[in-house]
Amino acid sequence: IQLTQSPSALSASVGDSVTISCRASQGVRRLLAWYQQKPGNAPKLLIYDASSLRGGVPSRFSGSGSGADFTLTISSLQPEDFATYYCQQFNSYPITFGQGTRLEIK
Amino acid sequence: QVQLVESGGGVVQPGSSLRLSCAASGFAFSYSALHWFRQAPGKGLEWVAVISSSGGERFYADSVKGRFTISRDNSKNTVFLQMDSLRDEDTAVYYCARVPNEAGGLNWLDPWGQGSLVTVSS
Numbered sequence: 412i413q414l415t416q417s418p419s420a421l422s423a424s425v426g427d428s429v430t431i432s433c434r435a436s437q438g439v440r441r442l443l444a445w446y447q448q449k450p451g452n453a454p455k456l457l458i459y460d461a462s463s464l465r466g467g468v469p470s471r472f473s474g475s476g477s478g479a480d481f482t483l484t485i486s487s488l489q490p491e492d493f494a495t496y497y498c499q500q501f502n503s504y505p506i507t508f509g510q511g512t513r514l515e516i517k
Numbered sequence: 518q519v520q521l522v523e524s525g526g527g528v529v530q531p532g533s534s535l536r537l538s539c540a541a542s543g544f545a546f547s548y549s550a551l552h553w554f555r556q557a558p559g560k561g562l563e564w565v566a567v568i569s570s571s572g573g574e575r576f577y578a579d580s581v582k583g584r585f586t587i588s589r590d591n592s593k594n595t596v597f598l599q600m601d602s603l604r605d606e607d608t609a610v611y612y613c614a615r616v617p618n619e620a621g622g623l624n625w626l627d628p629w630g631q632g633s634l635v636t637v638s639s
Contacts, residue, residue: 417630444626446562449525454612459625459627465627495562499562501624503623504567504576505564505576505578507564508563511562517583
């Protein structure tokens with residue numbers, strides 16, 4: 412299953428709200444997760460089952476969608492949110508990821 | 518706390534072998550499926566392999582099937598990735614990651630280890 416994220420890169424300012432899209436080449440029900448990765452660090456889970464927020468993740472992160480179309484929304488961007496974000500499907504093997512969305516400071 | 522620590526990476530020549538280890542702590546290791554992922558320099562994330570909690574089920578990405586072997590030692594809370602016939606394109610940071618419940622391997626991953634760099638170069 413191919414996952415396509417858009418945009419591939421995004422510039423925004425502290426306090427802005429941004430949305431990242433993830434589209435699957437076939438339906439994955441709600442079996443999708445979102446991760447944040449900062450340079451030199453491992454990915455960190457943000458959202459699982461399309462919209463469930465991992466414990467300890469700020470509530471400004473939210474996920475939605477089902478089937479083939481999903482979104483990650485970050486409201487009121489904070490300086491620590493500038494990173495690369497990946498979606499991941501776990502509907503079937505091979506587990507696949509989107510190509511990533513790099514969120515940069517404007 | 519839940520922790521995964523990879524080791525065993527390094528610089529090797531094409532055609533050689535390397536074994537990565539991932540030592541786990543802070544959770545019931547024998548109940549969790551575990552995965553290996555990799556990330557080539559400047560690239561995205563790629564799934565490599567998964568092993569079930571008992572070790573009875575293993576699946577591999579097509580890119581490594583027949584060359585890599587995932588295994589685990591539940592008595593030592595460690596999962597391994599034996600990498601044979603290494604190629605230039607296997608150069609990457611390799612991460613192990615846990616399935617955070619007693620479900621099967623098809624799941625979200627949390628946490629991930631810090632990664633171990635494997636460089637295949639002549």
